[in-house]
Each structure stands twice: as structure tokens, then as C-alpha cells.
Amino acid sequence: MSALNRGGQISEVDEACRPLKEISARRNDPAAQDAWLQSWMKLAERVERLGDIDAQANHPLSAGRKYLRAGLYYLLAERMPSHKDPRRLVAYRRGIEVYARGVQLRREPVEFVEVPYGEHRLPAYFIKAPVAGRAPCMVHFDGFDVTKEIIYGAVGDEFRRRGISLLIVDHPGVGAALRLQGLHSSPHTERPAKASVDYLQTRPDVDSDRIGIVALSLGGYYAPRAAAFEKRFKCCVAWGAIFDFATAFEARVGGTNEPSVPGYVEHAQWVFGTKSLDETRAVVAQMTLEKCADKITCPFLIVHGENDRQIPLWHAEKTFEHAVNSPGRELKIFRLADGGAEHCGADNNGLIVDYIADWVAEKLGASPQGL
Numbered sequence: 001m002s003a004l005n006r007g008g009q010i011s012e013v014d015e016a017c018r019p020l021k022e023i024s025a026r027r028n029d030p031a032a033q034d035a036w037l038q039s040w041m042k043l044a045e046r047v048e049r050l051g052d053i054d055a056q057a058n059h060p061l062s063a064g065r066k067y068l069r070a071g072l073y074y075l076l077a078e079r080m081p082s083h084k085d086p087r088r089l090v091a092y093r094r095g096i097e098v099y100a101r102g103v104q105l106r107r108e109p110v111e112f113v114e115v116p117y118g119e120h121r122l123p124a125y126f127i128k129a130p131v132a133g134r135a136p137c138m139v140h141f142d143g144f145d146v147t148k149e150i151i152y153g154a155v156g157d158e159f160r161r162r163g164i165s166l167l168i169v170d171h172p173g174v175g176a177a178l179r180l181q182g183l184h185s186s187p188h189t190e191r192p193a194k195a196s197v198d199y200l201q202t203r204p205d206v207d208s209d210r211i212g213i214v215a216l217s218l219g220g221y222y223a224p225r226a227a228a229f230e231k232r233f234k235c236c237v238a239w240g241a242i243f244d245f246a247t248a249f250e251a252r253v254g255g256t257n258e259p260s261v262p263g264y265v266e267h268a269q270w271v272f273g274t275k276s277l278d279e280t281r282a283v284v285a286q287m288t289l290e291k292c293a294d295k296i297t298c299p300f301l302i303v304h305g306e307n308d309r310q311i312p313l314w315h316a317e318k319t320f321e322h323a324v325n326s327p328g329r330e331l332k333i334f335r336l337a338d339g340g341a342e343h344c345g346a347d348n349n350g351l352i353v354d355y356i357a358d359w360v361a362e363k364l365g366a367s368p369q370g371l
Contacts, residue, residue, distance in 0.1 A: 005349035006072055006153030016043045016073070028262050033080045040077030041091060044070045048098055055105070064105030068153075071099025075149055082263055083270045092179055099149045109160060110152070115169060117195045120183060123176040124148065124196075127156050127166040128205060129366075136210035136364035137165040139196045139233075141189070141226075143217025143240075143344075144271060145261050147175040151216075154349055158357045163366035165206060169196055171222075173271045184273030187286040193226035197233070210234055210364045212298070214356065216344045217260070220302075220311070221245050221287050224319065228295035235299045235363040236326075237356050240308065240344040241316035245287035248311055249280075258309045260343075293322035299363045300326035303352055305334050307341040330359070 003013045016039045026032040051066030074095030078088045103110045109128055114121035125148050129135040138159060140151055148168040159166050170177045171192040173185025193213060200206045211232060215223035216239035227236035242248055249268070252259045261267050265277055274280040300323050304316035313333065320331040332355060334340035345352030360366070 001346045001349075002150070003072060003076055005346070006150060008069055008072060012043055012047065012069070012073070016040050016076075030082070033082070033262055036080040037077050037085075037087060037091065040073050044073035044077060044091075044094070044098075047073060048094075051098075051102075060105040061107075064102045064107075067098050067102030067105065069102075071095045071097075071102055071149060072153060074098060075147060079145065080262055082266060084266075089179060096147075096149060096176065108156070110156070113167075113199075115167075115192075115195050115199045117172075117183075117192060120177075120181055122169050122171055122183075122192060122195065123180075124167055124169040125152055125156075126203075127152070127160055127168070129160045129163050129165040129368075131163050131368070134205060134207035135163060135165045136212075136366050137167060137200055137206045138237075138360060138364075139193065139200070139211065139213045140166055140168040141171055141193070141213065141215035141219050141222050142169075142174040143215065143219045143222075145174070145267065146217065149175075155353050155357070158353050159360070161368055162357050162361040163368040164357070164360060164364065167196055167200060171196075178271065185271050187225070187283065189222040189226045190229035193230045193233075197230060208232075210366075212236060212360060212364060214239060214360070216240050217310075218242060218245065220315070220319070221289065224289055224296060224300070224323070225287075225292060227298055227300070228289075228292040231297065233298055235301070235360060236296060237301045237303070237360065238316075238319065239303055239352065239356060240311060241302050241304050241319045242287075242311055243289050243293075243315040243318040243322075246281070246284045248315070249284045252310070253277075258343075260310055289319055289322060293319055294324050296323050296326045296329075298326065300329045301332065301356065301359050302330070303332045303334065303345075303356060305341040305343060305345060305347075307336050308343045310343040 023032045048070035051063045054063035078091035111126040113126045172183035177183040201208045212235035214237035220238040220240045220242035227233045272283045339348035340351035
């Protein structure tokens, strides 16, 4: 579903997944994760090769479309193995390189930028809305195990069609910031969020008075925490709520709720830069909205799936209850009867993206031009 929601072809996805069906229940089996890696890498390499043939024939648009899919498949290949497996970094590097090639050949409205962050620079995509002058802009953070490329494939076009620019950031703990720079996540997400707003305020094509933030999955903590302490945000969206990450973390470790990736504890140590389960618990214990949701003073949208098997619905309800100082706060629950009811709408991504983008356009006063 992640592939299909982001431009994958169903026959190719079936080709990658079909050989994995018999071993799919062996979630923490290294042999099963190796099979996943090899199956998706095989597919990605073939689609990339087909893109090369188009490129050599001077058909850049056809090549670019294949490179976007190949890059996506490489990034899905690297999702399952341990981060200690050197092949994971190989797959990641190939994925972002091929995806970037596809972006360029397809003439996607993407600018490759870097957000100054202390002595580091956070890799990001800036997607300019097709409007004259300064446009509103959303900062888009990732989740626990997502990258800017995965985000762009899902949302990039819909915001710009509504006259909203996007800054999709690989912040500490995800994407290139983690894999290539060794920057780990922390409870204080207002820090990279502040850096993102500081960067946007240097751009003559961004309206500094109409900047918001959205994030998905663990971003259901990241974005509200950032909005609580970075008052320049004019709206905030939690795409999947997380009120208390320590509770969610323990439920996943204990097997009560579904984990998002195999080797969940090891992955968390990688994300947070910890050396043990106890160290990780000390970090995630700080990741609660209980004492900061009431500090959100901008419009706040929480979207959550009725059948979210990773993060129970009560996280969304508690977040809404505590955000008492947000004007016009809203909780939107996607029901099984309509779709979008799984974690972050994995079963029907478009329903969620449309709702969020429409809400943001209303709150930031966006109006499309030139499309």
C-alpha cells in the first residue's frame, strides 16, 4: 500500500510481494527480512535499468517516471533489514539518488535545499506553489521510519494545487539526517522546527505570516510539540495522533499493538541514539503532549483512523481534549465504512491527504493560481 499510494505499479508491487507471502509471518526473522530486501532490490534494479534504456533513447520523461518508481522501491527495500546490515545503506543511497534523477527528468517542481541547523544542514525538498509573489507554506516533518521522498510521493502535488508550498524536511532521527549525518531524534522537536521556519523566512517566495506544520505517524507528537513552542506556526496538523509515545512504545515492545518495522527496539535505539532499552525508555518517557498540548494556540487538526492497529484511537481523543487553547481545534476520525481507517490512512492515502490539504488551505487562506 505504501508503494501504491506513492506511484508504484500494482503488477510490480505484486511481483515483489508474492514470493514473500509464505514467510510474511516471520516478522523478526533475519532470513525473512533478507528475503524482503532481495525481492524489492531485484524489482528496483530492473525498473532502474528500464529507465536507463529510456534515458539513452533520449526519452527523459519516460525515464524519469521509471526512476521515481525505482527510487521508491529501493527505499521500501531498505525499510525492513537491521540498520546494522550494510546493504541497507547501499539501498538507501541508491534510492535517493535514483529518485532525485527521476524528479529532475520529470521536471517536478522540487528544489533540493538544506536547512541550517546548528553546525549541520538538514536535507529537504522545497515545492513551490504556482502562485505569484509570496505563498503560504507548510513544513512537513516525517515520522518514526519515513523519508522525505516517501512524503513527497504522497502529498507533494496536492498542496501545491491548492496554492500551498511545502518544505519536506529530513529532520534528526529520519532520512538522510539520520543515515548520512548521524543526527538522532529527541523530544524537543521545536528545535528543527524553528530552524525550518528561520530558513523559510529567508525566502522571498514564502509568506512568513502563513507558515504551518504537519507530520505523520510519530509526527503526531513531533508536529504538536513543535507548534506548542514555536509560535510562528499559524496552523498544525497531526496526521495520526500520538499523545503519549512511551505508552505506545511499551505496547509495541510488549506485542499489544502492531510495530511499524521489524526489530522495533533496535530501530528505536538507532533513531534516538541510545545504547539500551532502558536508555530508550528514558527518552520516550519525555515524549508526551500532556503538559504541552494546551500551549498550542494556532488552529490544530488531528486526523486518525478508527482501525489504527499501531496507535489506538484514544491517543487522538486525549490530544484533542488537552489542546484547549487551540482556536477551532478539530478531530477527524476516518471510519472503516469510508476508508482511511488504518494507521495514517495506509489503506487509502488519498482520502487523508485531500482532507488535510483542504483544511490547511482554508486556515492559511491559500488560493491556487496558474494551474
